Amino acid sequence: MGPTDEFEAEARRCGYRCVAGLDEAGRGPLAGPVVAAAVILPFRCRIPGLNDSKQIAASERERLCEEILLRAVGVGVGTASGQEIDALNILEATRLAMARAVATLDPSPDFLLIDAVALPLVRLPQRPIIKGDGLSLSIAAASIVAKVTRDRLMADFHRAYPQYNFLAHKGYGTSEHLRLLAEYGPCEIHRRTFRPVQDCLEGKTPVLRR
Structure with a gap:
């Protein structure tokens, strides 16, 4: 079936108006940063083909990323370097990258939907969702932006x-x-x-x- 806007709609029914989805790319690699993205989609946004980035071919991810950047109310990206991963551990570095992504969002969100991870240091109402990138449209959008951004960074590292x-x-x-x-x-x-x-x-x- 793929992701829907049910979680976003539920948050809006509770009075929240600026709901951001968060996801990351790059927890498992041996090299490079972990990259997080936060995406606020407009109400009742429909982007055909939007899904968990792991289920989509690279060329389609690139196309979807451009459409997300065009249609989103706001997009924020944050990273944590390999050195920060070594210093903190991968979970805490992921949380750091996500917090940085939220901090760059404009407009600022008032509610977060997060793929699996809780962000105790981010003082916003939030809901971690297991396998959220396959359930929530805004988390799926964040997963694509994070993956495409990280792949582009690794292309830069390839040149170096x-x-x-x-x-x-x-x-x-x-x-x-x-x-x-x-x-x-x-x-x-x-x-x-x-x-x-x-x-x-x-x-x-x-x-x-x-």
């Missing part, structure tokens, strides 16, 4: 560090990435607290552990 081929795997722990990590060692954007990168730093063969 072409030996890792970030353009292909976006920093995820593919067999190719592990091989190149073993060959060249970690670069500045690798997450040193993630086990395969730790293995490499300790002189071991990096292996992705699930």
Whole structure:
């Protein structure tokens, strides 16, 4: 069935008028930032094909991202770097990126719908929704903006560090990435607290552990 605006409509029935959906991209990779997006869609917005970014081909995500940016009431993006991920842990870095995304929103939201995560340091009413990117239109829109933004950032990192081929795997722990990590060692954007990168730093063969 795909996402609907039922959660947004419920928040509006409770008196909220500026409802933002939040999601992130990049919690799992071994390199690069985690990127969060916050999107406020207009009332009864319909964007054909809008869904969880993981269910959509890259070319379609790009098209949908442009339409979201065109039609949204507001869009905010926040990131947390690999160094911040190492310092905080990936969950807290994700929360930091989401808080930064909310802070850049104009207009400011009065209610948040968040994919799975609660933001205790953001002083706004909020509702975490498990698998929200497949249930809420505004969270699905945020998932697409976050994913497209992160993919573009990883393309920039590919130009800076072409030996890792970030353009292909976006920093995820593919067999190719592990091989190149073993060959060249970690670069500045690798997450040193993630086990395969730790293995490499300790002189071991990096292996992705699930």
